[in-house]
Every structure is written in structure tokens, then in C-alpha cells.
Amino acid sequence: MVRPSLSHIISACALAVLLVTAHPGALVAQPMEGCPPSKDIMARFDDFLNTGKMPPDLGRWIMDPRMQYIEPWKAFDNVYFVGVCWVSAWAIRTDDGVVLIDTLHEPHVGHLIANLGKAGITLSDIKYVIMTHGHFDHVGGASKLKPLLPNARFVMTKAGWDEAIETARASEATPRRWSMIASEITVKGGDAIRFGGNTFTVLETPGHTLGTASYVFDVKDGIGTYRAITIGGFGLNAVKDSKQVEAYIASVDRVRTLVKHAAQPVTVHLAMHPPTIGLMETREKLAVRKAGEPNVLINPEDLSKWLAELRVGAEQRLEIERKAGR
Numbered sequence: 001m002v003r004p005s006l007s008h009i010i011s012a013c014a015l016a017v018l019l020v021t022a023h024p025g026a027l028v029a030q031p032m033e034g035c036p037p038s039k040d041i042m043a044r045f046d047d048f049l050n051t052g053k054m055p056p057d058l059g060r061w062i063m064d065p066r067m068q069y070i071e072p073w074k075a076f077d078n079v080y081f082v083g084v085c086w087v088s089a090w091a092i093r094t095d096d097g098v099v100l101i102d103t104l105h106e107p108h109v110g111h112l113i114a115n116l117g118k119a120g121i122t123l124s125d126i127k128y129v130i131m132t133h134g135h136f137d138h139v140g141g142a143s144k145l146k147p148l149l150p151n152a153r154f155v156m157t158k159a160g161w162d163e164a165i166e167t168a169r170a171s172e173a174t175p176r177r178w179s180m181i182a183s184e185i186t187v188k189g190g191d192a193i194r195f196g197g198n199t200f201t202v203l204e205t206p207g208h209t210l211g212t213a214s215y216v217f218d219v220k221d222g223i224g225t226y227r228a229i230t231i232g233g234f235g236l237n238a239v240k241d242s243k244q245v246e247a248y249i250a251s252v253d254r255v256r257t258l259v260k261h262a263a264q265p266v267t268v269h270l271a272m273h274p275p276t277i278g279l280m281e282t283r284e285k286l287a288v289r290k291a292g293e294p295n296v297l298i299n300p301e302d303l304s305k306w307l308a309e310l311r312v313g314a315e316q317r318l319e320i321e322r323k324a325g326r
């Protein structure tokens, strides 16, 4: 897997929030076309981090369905990636229907639907849409998706619903306005959605936003079953004070505990921003996987290293926040 630096990870998530304040005068390096290698995408985020200004073409790239489209791919026997280049959406099959994680942003919902179809999933199969946090790139598609999913119920933490609805409302006066559905099912940490022979356990992981949640569930590969996590977001971009960073560190530690769990460790990370962990390159490895070879997504070592890096970065950020008296 490509292992991006911590600054990559932080700046990656920062983009989502700062799109609305993109600086029109920012210098453009190379226009982004299609879905380039993860390291190239993350290098562009470094530009953004260094200048503090969003390169306009990067902002356009994120929003442009033509640039963002990628074919769906099978990650596990019961899991398809159905998202776009920048943001993930995961479809998990169960015995009683499909659970979809996150909705993408509204301009990409057409591709999401096409990818579900290519993965053999009809819209009426989807019974739950579980959402990670209230940023537009993860839940901005809910309004468009909801009337198309006759059997689905939408799930998020209370703080997640609140921040989504509030952020959507705040976007109304901006060129990038989006809308959010009213809350449906509200979950809290420790809740378990038992459905179709799988269990989706909710882990509250505040830090990126206060409402950020992660979900733990089982994925299947041949005769093996593995514990996977979708981490809602670990960018520090929306941090307001040291308290939030402390919550972030506690969230990282909570996930680390799961990775170190003796009996049922989490060994698979199904990330919500593919370039942050080189997921598209992993996809290419899976595509040429031979019979008997392990699934490269089962990789607790990389997940542990990633979490350790996140923690180091958060400690540095905590110092900055405390020095600033925030």
C-alpha cells in the first residue's frame, strides 16, 4: 500500500471543508484528470497545505463526476467499493439485503447508482444507509438517494445528524449549497445493528467532527471471516480547540484497542478516502490476485502504523492548540 505522510492525511480531509472557500487566485500546477495514482493526488493536497489556498482545479476535480468516476470493485466476497476516486461508498451484502456506507456527494449519486447496478445490487436491496459524519462529501447525496431507496433507513449518530443538518443549512447562501434529509435512525457508541447475519457495531470517534462515527463489521474472503472497520474520518482540519484534539486522540486509541483485540482483532480498514491509504493501488493488486494468495486488504500492520502516525500528528496539534490558548 502507498503510505502517505501524516500531513497528507490531515490535508486530505481538510479539502472537504475548505472547498467552499477556494481561493480563486491560487496557482494551478497540473490539471487533475481522471483518477490519478494516490501519491499524485496526495501531493496536490500538499500544495494546498503549503499555500493555505485551495487550488481551483483540485476543487473542481473533487466535484466533477466525469473526473471522479471509477468502476466498482469487489473488496471481499460480501463487500463492493461503489464510490468515486476521492470518496468511498461501501456496499456490504448480507442475507437480508445490503448495507450501504455513506452516500457520496449529490453530483456523484448517479455514479453510485450505476456502480451498485454493476455490482448486481438493485436499489430495493438496500436496507440501511449508515453514515459516518455530517460533511457534504459523505452525506450530501442522501437527499437525492432517499426517494430512490424504497426499503432503506438512514442511520447516523445524533451529533452526526445535527452537524449534517446544520452544515447543509449553512451552505444555503453559498455557491455549493446542498441539502440534508431529516434524521431517521439515531445510534450511539456500542449500539449494534444486527442484520442479515452480520453485525454493524457503532463506534463513536469524535475528533474530525464531533459527530464522527466508525463502524465495525465482518467481511468474508473464501472460508475466512475478518473484522473490518470503516473509520469515519481522522482529519484535523475542522479542529476548533484542544478539547476536540483530546477527543480525537481518545478516538484513535479506541480504534487501536480494537486492532490489538486478542480474540477478534480488526484487521481490515475500509477507508472513506481511497487516496489516503492507496486504496486504488490495492484494488489493482486484488485484480491480479491468484488463487490461494491472501487478500491484501487484510493488513493490521499498516492499519496500526497509520493509527500511530495519526496519534503523533494529533499530539503535535494538541500542543499548538494549547499554546494558542484554545
Ligand SMILES: [Zn+2]
Residues within 6 Å of the ligand: 013, 016, 133, 135, 208, 233
Ligand atoms: Zn469530513
